[in-house]
Amino acid sequence: MEISIRDKFISLWKKYFGDVELPITFYYSDDDGTFEHLKPRKGRSCLICELAKVRKGKSLAFSEEEIKCGGGKRYTGFTDKLRPNFEYFLSCGIPGTMEGERYIQSPGMVAEVLKNMKVLPAVGKFLIFRRWDLLEETDKPEVVIFFARGEVLSGLFTLAIFDQVEPNGVISPFGAGCGSIIHYPRIEQQSERPRAVLGMFDPSARPCVPVDWLSFAVPMKKFVKMIDYMEDSFLITPTWKKVLKKYKDSQV
Secondary structure: OOHHHHHHHHHHHHHHHOOOOOOEEEEEEOOOOOOEEOOOOOOOOOHHHHHHHHHOOOOEEEOHHHOOOHHHHHHOOOOOOOOOOHHHHOOOOEOOOEOOOOOOOOHHHHHHHHHOOOOOOOOOOEEEEEEHHHOOOOOOOOEEEEEEOHHHHHHHHHHHOOOOOOOOOEEOOOOOHHHHHHHHHHHHHOOOOOOEEEEOOOOOOHHHOOOOOEEEEEEHHHHHHHHHHHHHOHHHOHHHHHHHHHHHHHOO
16 A cells, blocks of 8 residues: 555545545455454354444454354355355245345345355455554555445545546445445456445444444545545535535534
8 A cells, every 4th residue: 555645535535524534444365464353252243333443443354253244254255155045034034934134025036136146255364454544555455435424425426426427436236234345346346447336225234333324435446546536526616615514514
């Protein structure tokens, strides 16, 4: 990671977004360095809930064993396996045996969703999460993830489509919360023209984020371009100043 890129964004973010919290990042590595690991937990836990610590400045390393949720293991690429009868778990369940999440109408429809879902293996033993301002030269962030409210998201969304003529420069695919910030942005990172991913609509992940907040995940190679566009974009206009003032006033 070029420190000049890190510092340039911090300066511009402060200039155009004020005290809005900085994004977090992730990358894969075979070396967990000195990064803290999660303490063992009993039962199922959600990766999204743990990222609250990263947003506050704690860098974390996750191994496959430390991610307890089956969906989390799959969306992070540590496994391609699914729990038995997953098509029933995501839909109507099995009476007397399994309660369904009812996120998709029928098991058959779930099967179709899975048929078209790309599997993207992890490229290291550990998944490292760090806040943007803590990145060092040895870090290699793959995706930049914002957690934010609507006014901030409007700025990120508009900046993400600043250099595009197609209307879908930002996508919002169905999936778990971790899918929207890890799996789908990784897929976009492989594209010649990667798109940003708006997410955190998963009801199972909503208890882990503040009310009214969503996620906005940007593949790193797109994010570098977005930084370069900031001072030529709408961010320098009175329109954005009005939006930022509205946001600041709402914080009082």
